[in-house]
Amino acid sequence: MPVAASRLPPGGFDVLSSPHVAQEALLPLEQIVARTRPDIDPHAACVQCDASPWGAGAALFLNGVAVEYFQIDWSQDLAEKFGTELGNPEAQTLWEYMVIYLLLLVWGTELREHGIAIMGDNIAALSGALNLKGRSKLSQITREISWRKCRFGWRFCAGHLPSELNGIADALSRLSAPLGSDKKEFPVALLSATARALPPADTWWISEL
DSSP states (O other), rough: OOOOEEOHHHHHHHHEETTTTTTOOOOOOOOBBBSSSOOOTTTTTTEEEOOOOOOOEEEEETTTTEEEEEEEEOOOOHHTTTOOOOGGGHHHHHHHHHHHHHHHHHTTTTTTTOOOEEESHHHHHHHHHHHHHHHHHHHHHHHHHHHHHHHHOOOEEEEEEGGGGGGGHHHHHHTSSSSSOOOOOGGGGGGGGGEEOOOHHHHHHHGGG
16 A cells, blocks of 8 residues: 655655655645554654543664653543544544644654654544544644644654554543443553653643634
């Protein structure tokens, strides 16, 4: 399957293109989510992410080893602003799109030289991050990603990681789930990884949604 990737051609425009076809255009010509890890750069970092109706998390992998991660619990106030409630799966794509935005805040700028391969199990959210489209609340997240992508030179591509292979990020997203439901324990693979904090200066707007 073709792979959609974010590249930086001559002239400085960050566009989406197949890694096998050089396309120098301002607007994306392809927005295809790969079934395997996409090839943005042989030295690119890989971030596995996931969200649930209770929280979200992402883990940064370098050379196949998890080195950093972050985890966040959604608040009832934020859920109400999204027009949903904690534990309600109807807003799943929105939560998944939100965690992509958050992981780019954490790692997008510092890893922009080689780019980031974003791996997740929600194709709708991954596609939204590639084509930067979305309705209603999704459009607000799109705007936040778009201007930072231009301002800070974020470079990223996206690949689909089946749910059964996304266990680390899935566990992070369900740490705060109610007992007896989908609650998970902290993943052993992250015990030696460094916890990263979300930048408060860039997340204040979430409370305004």
